[in-house]
Amino acid sequence: MVHIFCLEEKCRSVIHLDSHKHWNFKGKVRCLKCGAEFEIGVEKGELKSSKRSDQK
Numbered sequence: 001m002v003h004i005f006c007l008e009e010k011c012r013s014v015i016h017l018d019s020h021k022h023w024n025f026k027g028k029v030r031c032l033k034c035g036a037e038f039e040i041g042v043e044k045g046e047l048k049s050s051k052r053s054d055q056k
C-alpha cells in the first residue's frame with residue numbers, strides 16, 4: 001500500500017493508494033478531503049514525484 005500526503009498546505013491529509021496497480025503508477029490522484037488533484041509517479045511503492053496538477 002502506498003501513502004502520499006496531500007500537497008495542499010491547508011489540508012495535508014493522507015491519501016491512501018491501496019490498489020496494487022499503484023505500486024508502479026504514473027498519473028493523477030485526487031485528495032478525497034479537499035479535492036486537490038496531483039500528478040504522481042510511484043515506483044515499487046515509493047513516491048518518486050508529485051506535483052499539483054490543478055494549480056492556477
Ligand SMILES: [Zn+2]
Pocket residue numbers: 006007008011012013031032033034035036
Ligand atoms: Zn487535500
